[in-house]
Amino acid sequence: MGSRTRALRVSAGVMAAVVLAVLVVPLAVPLDEQAVDLGAKLLPPGAAHPFGTDEVGRDLLLRCVYGLRVSLLVGVVAALVATVVGTAAGALAGAFGGWPDRLLMRLVDLFSAVPHLLLGIFVVALFRPGIWPVVASVAVTHWLSTARVVRAEVLSLRSRPYIDAAVSGGASRWRVTVRHLLPAVLPQAGLAAVLMVPHAIWHESALSFLGLGLPTHRASLGNMVNSARGSLLAGDWWPTLFPGLFIIVPTLALAGLAGAWRARLNPRHRSELTL
Amino acid sequence: MTTVLSVRELSVRFRMPGGRHVAAVGDVSFELAAGECLVLVGESGCGKSVLASALLGLLPGNAETSGEARLGDGLELLSADERTLARTVRGRRIGLVPQSPAAHLTPVRTVRAQLAETVRELTGARGAALAEAVEAAAARAAFPAGHLDRYPHQLSGGLAQRAATALALVGDAPLLLADEPTTGLDRELVDRTADELRRHADAGHALLMITHDLAAAERIADRVAVMYAGRVVEIADAAVFFGAAGPRHPYARGLLDALPERAFAPVPGMPPELGALPAGCAFAARCATPKEACEAVPALVDGVACHHPHRPLAEEASRA
Amino acid sequence: MLELRGITAGYDPRDPVVRDVSLTIGDGEAVGLLGPSGCGKSTLARVAALLHRPDAGSVVIDGEPARGWRHRAPREQRTAFGVVFQQPRQSADPRLRLRDLIAEPLRATGRRAEADTRVGELAPVVGLSAELLARRPHEVSDGQLQRACVARALVARPRWLICDEMTAMLDASTTAALVGVVEAYRRESGAGLLAVGHDAVLLERWCDRTVRWEPLTRPFTVSRGLRPRTPGPQTPDGLNTVPVIRVTQ
Structure with a gap:
């Protein structure tokens, strides 16, 4: 077993545990993550509270799991939306060329010219706080790179003889795009989506940390790090450390999975015999 | 003449998922002397490029080799470690003229x-x-x-x-290995490339060229080895092979007959899969005159691996 | 009749690789276009198949001028051509099984119903077994893939065939087999052929007439019959800038 296989297994294991935790814990543990117990505030990690409690006595382990649930939901949905939008825009621009291409790419330039966080904040500010404005904010700032990558890929594929053969065979522009070009870029787009999930989680955390994301009573990893600032200055490290770890570990695991995927997309040798 | 490369019963198998094996090269033996050019011909997928990779130690990890390939100075290439190959073989003892x-x-x-x-x-x-x-x-x-x-x-x-x-x-390097050096070039350039390679052989290099281009082979070769389904089925002097006598193996004769300047008629059928070779002669299914003996794999005897090789007319007459 | 009239084409309008070339192919005629690699003959072949818009000139198909190129060409004009390219790996969609690869032109033009029968007819002709038809391009050899590409070019019964270096990557036996397939189709259908290549012996054996393209010049030298092979001017690689027009009969 090579080190790459081991990294893949560890990543897959971590992600499986994460997904299991966020799905099962809220069903199986009958505790309320928002239950305030001022008598037990800022307890260090111990038997009753493995991760300790926060400044209003809420159990940190439970809040971390709930926070991760929200972050993953936001991350995955936002990455999916951004990938679908970006792939569609990139494929359209690349396959059709001409004015659709120019229009879409100028739009991409326009969005890219604005700092992402600023753009994200602007979108969030348009709506009442909640999950969907955050999803929209992440999607709006993240479809751009996918659109660019997909367009470049489609442009390079478009000059392949097999596209010529399809055109000569009578295929319409739409058929060439949907049957020959899109399937070729989907693995790349899928990889981009997986790589985007951690980005989206960070984006959500950043917005919440700034107080612009989810309502403060909702457990979100960004909210938790934000509200722990005061206690950290007082020397209480656990309300910052555990939510921080919950942001970093799934990020690394997802990056590991994406890396394995990428390695499969680019097999190094493809000799006539090692098919 | 000094022998520069001596290959003995070289075989290469690939382990495939599910415990299958693909026999890419089977029992190949030949010698190559300084100043000599041996051309290995065969269609794509017959195992000739795998043979070249084996000599350079560039096979993928799922390959298993047996037999030996010894350079003139005694170094055995199949058992040499990567460090030796990288530091003292590639570029120094074997020069590679690439395909593209x-x-x-x-x-x-x-x-x-x-x-x-x-x-x-x-x-x-x-x-x-x-x-x-x-x-x-x-x-x-x-x-x-x-x-x-x-x-x-x-x-x-x-x-x-x-x-x-x-x-x-x-x-x-005493040995030059040219892997399909003329693919995709136009005829004039093929001829010029072949002539230049020939010049290096004449200057004392041993030249092993791998190609599917019979015209380039005719132009450059001292000897020709025909590969079919991973085995050398015929190895002959180029003058005899391309001359009036012609090759003796039915596949080699068919290959020459397919040339546009000759009959322009293809060998019927297609080569067998290297992963599913028949028990007997691999060419029997395409052969015009298969015999019972063809149910066994023919050994390479006297330069040809066939149970019923073609005999030149003169020889036929002297036997009668 | 397929007429190329005064075609100028290339990838940089200031430096076209094809300059003012005219070529006519009669009904059922096979014309070989000979020239060294990189001379622009492949570009001319793409123009003829309506796959590349020329900077100047026109293509007339059976008396009717081409009304556009690539997707802008009317479908019945585009599908009048069957095209085979040099590199089968590059010209096969890696995700399609050979069966679907061959049937693709029929499916793309709403003739789905014919697909199975037509593939069933063509597979034995080009020498592909049912087992090979179920494989994807990376699971077959170059020769087997090119057999599928030839079948794809013939599947919709085109009136014209454009073969651009069809056999450059193939061994002698597969070359002879595929030329045989193309010729059998032409005998049966009366289709015309433009075969582009650099192998004079092959094209002279294959075609009724060959047309020779001199390096970096305005074509052509026209030759008829067997072996008219007059040596061209010897010039260093790609350094010849003097136009040469020679005609040998």
Whole structure:
């Protein structure tokens, strides 16, 4: 077993545990993550509270799991939306060329010219706080790179003889795009989506940390790090450390999975015999 | 004549998922002397490129080899470790003339820079001696000195091929291995490339060329080895093979008959899959006159692996 | 009749690789276009198949001028051509099984119903077994893949065939087999052929007439019959800038 296989297994294991935790814990543990117990505030990690409690006595382990649930939901949905939008825009621009291409790419330039966080904040500010404005904010700032990558890929594929053969065979522009070009870029787009999930989680955390994301009573990893600032200055490290770890570990695991995927997309040798 | 490469019963198998095996090369034996050119011909997928990779130690990890391939100085290539192969074999004892020179050259560096790097690496030359050695190396492959400062994309196909050949010649390796050096080139360029390679053989290099181009083979070869389904089915003097007598194995005869200047008639059928070779002679299914004996794999005897090889008329008459 | 009239084409309008070339192919005629690699003959072949818009000139198909190129060409004009390219790996969609690869032109033009029968007819002709038809391009050899590409070019019964270096990557036996397939189709259908290549012996054996393209010049030298092979002017690689027009009969 090579080190790459081991990294893949560890990543897959971590992600499986994460997904299991966020799905099962809220069903199986009958505790309320928002239950305030001022008598037990800022307890260090111990038997009753493995991760300790926060400044209003809420159990940190439970809040971390709930926070991760929200972050993953936001991350995955936002990455999916951004990938679908970006792939569609990139494929359209690349396959059709001409004015659709120019229009879409100028739009991409326009969005890219604005700092992402600023753009994200602007979108969030348009709506009442909640999950969907955050999803929209992440999607709006993240479809751009996918659109660019997909367009470049489609442009390079478009000059392949097999596209010529399809055109000569009578295929319409739409058929060439949907049957020959899109399937070729989907693995790349899928990889981009997986790589985007951690980005989206960070984006959500950043917005919440700034107080612009989810309502403060909702457990979100960004909210938790934000509200722990005061206690950290007082020397209480656990309300910052555990939510921080919950942001970093799934990020690394997802990056590991994406890396394995990428390695499969680019097999190094493809000799006539090692098919 | 000194033997430069001696291959004995070389076999290569690939382990495939599910415990299957693909026998890419089976029991190949031949000798190659200094100043001699042996051309290995066969259709795509017959195992000839795998053989070349085996000699250079460039097989993928799922390959298993047996037999031996010994260089003139006694080094056994199949059992040599990667360090030995990288430091003392590739470029130094075996020069590789690649299939697509354009892809073999680094696109962002001039021919001079690439030659200089190789010369420095292989000979340790520095300064003025290096510059001189670079020009000498270019001259040996007939690469015009005036084009040394060009980038690969500024070269025509012929010049790119010469640049790649110049790189292969730098180490003055006794054995040159040319893997499909003429694929995709036009006829004039094929002829010129073949003639240049021939010149290097005449200068004392042993040349092993792998190709599916019979015209290039005829132009350059001293001896021809025909590969079919991983085995050498015939090995013969080029003059006899391409001459009036012709080859003796039915596949080799069919291959020559397929040429547009001859009958232009294909060998019927297609070669068997290397992963599912028949128990007997691999060619029997396409052979015009299969016999009962063909149910056993024929050994390579007297240069031909066939139970009923074609006999030249003169020989036929003398037997009668 | 397929007429190329005064075609100028290339990838840089200031430096076209094809300059003012005219060529006519009669009904059922096979014309070989000979020239060294990189001379622009492949570009001309793409123009003829309506796959590349020329900078100047026109293509007239059976008396009717081409009304556009690539997707802008009317479908019945585009599908009048069956095209085979040099590199089968590059010209096969890696995700399609050979069966679907061959049937693709029929499916793309709403003739789905014919697909199975037509593939069933063509597979034995080009020598592909049912087992090979179920494989994807990376699971077959170059020769087997090119057999599928030839079948794809014939599947919609084109009136014209354009073969651009069809056999450059193939061994002698597969070359002879595929030329045989193309010729059998032409005998049966009366289709015309433009075969582009650099192998004079092959094209002269294959075609009724060959047309020779001199390096970096305005074509053509026209030759008829067997072996008219007059050596061209010897010039260093790609350095010949003097136009040469020679005609040998």
